[in-house]
Amino acid sequence: MKDFTKELNFKTSRSSGAGGQNVNKVETSVTVTWKVDDSEFFNERQKSLIREKLKNRINLEGFLFLSVSESRTQFQNKKIAIEKILDLVDKSLFIPKFRAKTKPTRSSVEKRIQQKKQNSDKKENRRFKF
Structure with a gap:
């Protein structure tokens, strides 16, 4: 995980919702x-991966936005925001391993059909016969 916290910009505002006097006066x-494109920590391939996977969170100017108002203190919210954005970017850089599709072997198909036949016969024998 790359630590690009030096490139992050923070802006504070008043939280919305319930909270009384604390919400009304404290930001x-x-x-x-x-700014994804201006990052010095990632190469162009990584930047394009980030842009592709986080395109719903990146605006037209290329800024990745994340708002946090979970805690009652600005310091806690800043820590949470840093953790979340680092985690988001880290997950967007993950490339899943290629998995080639395979067909079942002839013997496994035959084994499955044989098992089905046995099960069918077993249930057929349970039926009441006149």
Whole structure:
């Protein structure tokens, strides 16, 4: 996991929702922005992967946005936001291993059919015969 926290910009605002006086006067909500294209920590291939996988979170100017207002303190929200954005980018860089589709072998198909036949015969023998 690359630590690109030096490239992150933070903006605070008042949280929405219930909370009374604390919500009304303290700016605890934190919005993190990160310009993907200007990053010095990632190469072009990694940047294109990030842009592709996080395209719903990146705006037209190329900024990745993330807002956090989970905690009552600005410091906690900033820590949570950093963790979340690092995790998001780390997951977007993951490339799943290629898995080639395979056909079942002839013997496994025959074995399955044989098993079905045995089961069918077993149930047929349970039936009441006149």
